[in-house]
Amino acid sequence: MTSPAPAPETVAHDDLCPICHLLLYAPVRTECNHLLCASCMAQWADASTLTRITPSSLDMDLSAFDPNYDPTPDLEAGCPMCRTLTAAVPDRKLAGFLEARYPAAYAERRVEEETARGSRVGEDGVQGMMILIGNRHRAERGGDEGPNKHNWTFFVRVSRPDIVKEIRVNLHPTFRPPRVVLTEPPFEVRCLGWGTFTIEAELVLNEPYGWVKDGMGSRSQSLELSWMLDFEGRGKQGRVRAKVKKLDGDADHPIDVDARASPVNLPHMDHQHV
Template identity: 60%
Template structure:
């Protein structure tokens, strides 16, 4: 009987090895200074300071093809671990597919290692970075005379949508309803109106995750509030927000009580309010 030979070892080319961890590059990102490394290695160097300041950027920046497992490295400015220049990194999905096809066994092994490492960080209450895109798309609806209207879509996109319980969007009080709750991605609200105004988005995380406002002062919140003023110039505009989340243990019961209290308070407040409606600004106005 002929014994089966052990599987051949995959020899990794030097160009396919991460310069930081010296392993096969997994979930590769490419820096502006043209270096390629693992997204998780880049994340170790990234500046993941929590901030609610919105950095305006192009509408071309999109999270749909981004690997949610490595959000800290996504478009964050950092000192490049190779040349030490300030840079940012973008996922290289084409190279990722090539490496997986070239080294299927090794790539699968790297994937399992990264998932274990990530699970340990989350399970031990490690702080993780989350990238948020907030903005609006816009299209001008031509009417007769001065009857032009703006078809706009407000959106909130996150690199970790799986952590979100829901997103509350507070519109102008002339819209009905003035408050919209979105329970699953995509978190978008589309309306037709005449003028711009400032919206507020309240991003509520699933228990036991909380937003970290300050690691040093141990400031944590279940909700993250962001404001966005509609932009009707061209196709619209968006901004980026870098935030942090942490997984807390033993908060399920208290968090559930707090949520019920908050949601009940919101309903009672909305029942008391009876804002004036303007049909010309509210596409859902019913007479």
Template identity: 55%
Template sequence: MAETPAEAIAHDDVCPICHLLLFDPVRTRCNHILCASCMAQWADTTALSNIIPSRLDLNLSDFSPDYVAAIHAEANCPMCRTLTTASPDTTLKTALAQRYPLTYEERRVEELALRAAVAGSGHGTEGMVILIGNKHRIDRAAENRNTHDWTWFLRCSRPDLIEEVRVSLHDSFRPPQLTLRAPPFEVHRWGWGSFTVKANVVLKEPYSWITDGNSAATRNPVITLDWTLSFEGRGNQGRVRAKVRKILEDPHDDGRASPVAWPHMEADHV
């Protein structure tokens, strides 16, 4: 039986990183095109800030468990070194699959095998989106000064990775410390003044938060998020895009890790 002739791949359809046919192509803001997996690997090693506060422009219903860290994490472009992000180019993806059906299928099989190998190695990077904020309303029927009815919340696209959320309120509340072990991660109270709610978000083993300050080999299961309650209108909320990774514990490590302090989230009206 005669072998199927190899498909000739045009130069513009080759990834500049892996030098193979582009698969799940993403386009950077500086207009360079790479495989999603190549951009993910590059962003994982070159991102200047793995945690990016931003104005909220999505609803919880927009969250996807298939969020790809490389598409949303800022990194220096591997081609021109410009600080950028990348977005899926679905039009090009469809065109490549139609133009090179055999090669694109081979690339799909290769990518699936690669992802399985990375996931099994304990070094796979996954993306997570976190919403933090508070709802608010004025309780005009209150008989004392506690007229602000508020609900602090923390929601994320991967709640299955969260072990617990340790919440610290103002010392005037009883109890001032709470541990939330299952979603929804919310605290509802009445009060008269604003203050900063501190939340330590703890990942399940063997996951670790990826930040600029921690070693790739050291598990860091705890990060700290601060949110100052907003009593403007119906409340405010902010968004964080983060990365997590499976980390194999060092048998000589005592397992304790210092929380990583994240900056206050930028707020936007709900």
């Protein structure tokens, strides 16, 4: 005797994600009232806003972020359905409903999300990194008649300092030195100066990690961010949600590494350094 096969789950059209056409998993709802998988929204948002710096309160602290922090709900992106600029909020009630209605399909989606497509930490998967970039500021009185000087500290905070090799900070060319390389946290540059200018920071990852730069899978070891120093009050900061991935270094997808980088330690490469 064989037990009867479980009734196949037919997913109603309304319960399919409009992006991946699979059962909605961990659905998020946009302000324009569209529903899609959290990972589909995140992938879309990454492709459209990867290096956009979103202003955030100076009180926001990176200690709030762990490596598994999922910033999707904080993220504004153009809705893939209607292009409205919107944040997306998890709809946990709907998630519970879908899981109860399609237990097998939902479980299957969970496995899929947690391995291949997941934006959370997966064996080979893409991982999220939160970056806070900004400056603290304090005005310093000049002499009796002299103008005020600005005491500022430029900083970059990352949720994954363990995989950041260095941050190259390009200051105004009049600074000596005009370029500073920070190799460990806290990644900060402190100066006393007269005027504001834009700082270019280049975040370089440890091999074998690379930044995922767009939806096309292009990857690079460095990510460039620009920050205009703010001398208004006590400073300002912004946040960036970036994606990183372990690079396989295969020949079909050469990594954009500068030639001076240290010897690579990848399993499939022959070492020429004897």
